[in-house]
Amino acid sequence: AQSVTQLGSHVSVSEGALVLLRCNYSSSVPPYLFWYVQYPNQGLQLLLKYTTGATLVKGINGFEAEFKKSETSFHLTKPSAHMSDAAEYFCAVSLSGGYQKVTFGTGTKLQVIP
Amino acid sequence: GAGVSQSPRYKVTKRGQDVALRCDPISGHVSLYWYRQALGQGPEFLTYFNYEAQQDKSGLPNDRFSAERPEGSISTLTIQRTEQRDSAMYRCASSLEEPSGGAYEQYFGPGTRLTVT
Numbered sequence: 001a002q003s004v005t006q007l008g009s010h011v012s013v014s015e016g017a018l019v020l021l022r023c024n025y026s027s028s029v030p031p032y033l034f035w036y037v038q039y040p041n042q043g044l045q046l047l048l049k050y051t052t053g054a055t056l057v058k059g060i061n062g063f064e065a066e067f068k069k070s071e072t073s074f075h076l077t078k079p080s081a082h083m084s085d086a087a088e089y090f091c092a093v094s095l096s097g098g099y100q101k102v103t104f105g106t107g108t109k110l111q112v113i114p
Numbered sequence: 115g116a117g118v119s120q121s122p123r124y125k126v127t128k129r130g131q132d133v134a135l136r137c138d139p140i141s142g143h144v145s146l147y148w149y150r151q152a153l154g155q156g157p158e159f160l161t162y163f164n165y166e167a168q169q170d171k172s173g174l175p176n177d178r179f180s181a182e183r184p185e186g187s188i189s190t191l192t193i194q195r196t197e198q199r200d201s202a203m204y205r206c207a208s209s210l211e212e213p214s215g216g217a218y219e220q221y222f223g224p225g226t227r228l229t230v231t
Contacts, residue, residue, distance in 0.1 A: 004156075009154070036222075041224065042224060043117070043118065043205065043207075043221075043222030043223050043224050043225065044157070044205070044207075044220075044222040045222070046219045046220070046221075049219065090156050090157070092156070101159045101162065101170060101172075101173070102147075102159065102220065103159070104149075104156030104157045104158070105156050106154070106155050106156050107154075107155070107156050
């Protein structure tokens with residue numbers, strides 16, 4: 001079984017400031033980890049994913065996330081927030097090895113203040 | 115190319131009525147997923163198909179919910195005798211199936227907002 005916890009349902013940052021969205025997971029076996037972004041009235045879009053290999057994963061739009069097994073974390077960061085980053089972000093986990101269903105967190109709404 | 119499409123985008127129905135929600139996946143994607151997303155929550159897994167075979171329906175809340183994908187492409191999620199608690203956003207996603215050991219990106223549709231009055 002697996003689960004995801006996203007700390008903070010709402011996060012506000014100033015334009016140009018660091019974005020940090022937190023995600024902790026629980027998994028009985030090595031996990032696959034994902035970050036999705038959801039813009040208003042649109043479907044979820046994959047930002048990045050971790051499967052195996054390098055623990056620092058780079059995604060689209062300047063986002064990156066680091067898999068830290070010792071901390072069971074997969075926090076999402078971006079050095080400098082842009083107004084267009086305002087959206088809802090979901091962390092998700094699945095178990096490795098063939099098909100496994102994906103479990104999503106409750107989401108974090110990011111507000112970017114001009 | 116075209117993404118995942120869902121219809122209708124909005125559906126308002128009266129309690130006790132049946133509804134059918136349609137998902138048209140990306141051409142060539144063999145895996146199709148249904149999720150339900152309540153307000154302020156993440157998507158909750160309902161069911162999954164590989165081609166026309168329903169591989170996992172463990173997330174369907176009760177027997178009023180069913181899904182089919184008869185020709186391995188378009189899928190329909192049916193809710194019978196709708197109840198107010200069924201009101202939610204219903205999302206469909208599709209993916210290319212990868213060999214065992216891979217993780218596959220799911221491409222999501224815009225969802226169907228269901229309101230049961």
